[in-house]
Amino acid sequence: MIAQRLQAGKRAYAITIDTKGTVTAGNFILPNDRVDIIRSFNSNMGLQSETVLTNIRVLAVGQSVQGEGLSSSGDTATVEVDLHD
Numbered sequence: 606m607i608a609q610r611l612q613a614g615k616r617a618y619a620i621t622i623d624t625k626g627t628v629t630a631g632n633f634i635l636p637n638d639r640v641d642i643i644r645s646f647n648s649n650m651g652l653q654s655e656t657v658l659t660n661i662r663v664l665a666v667g668q669s670v671q672g673e674g675l676s677s678s679g680d681t682a683t684v685e686v687d688l689h690d
Contacts (some may be wrong), residue, residue, distance in 0.1 A: 610636075610664055611685060617664055619683045634682070638663045642684070661686065 607617050620642065634640060642658040667679015
């Protein structure tokens with residue numbers, strides 16, 4: 606259960622991840638890894654990216670919560686954030 610994995614004062618937040626792009630981590634991100642959340646978007650200046658959050662703990666990728674496997678894949682990642690993030 607995700608609720609049991611959360612630290613006090615934290616919340617789980619699911620985000621859509623880019624599984625087909627050229628800047629992914631190649632299915633090597635597993636639960637309990639720490640990641641930076643980067644938003645990529647098109648603007649009148651072309652493709653841009655900005656770091657939204659840093660050092661965020663991954664709780665689950667797709668349907669994988671335990672992280673016992675060698676790789677993990679899915680279209681969503683559930684991450685642990687502060688109440689005010």
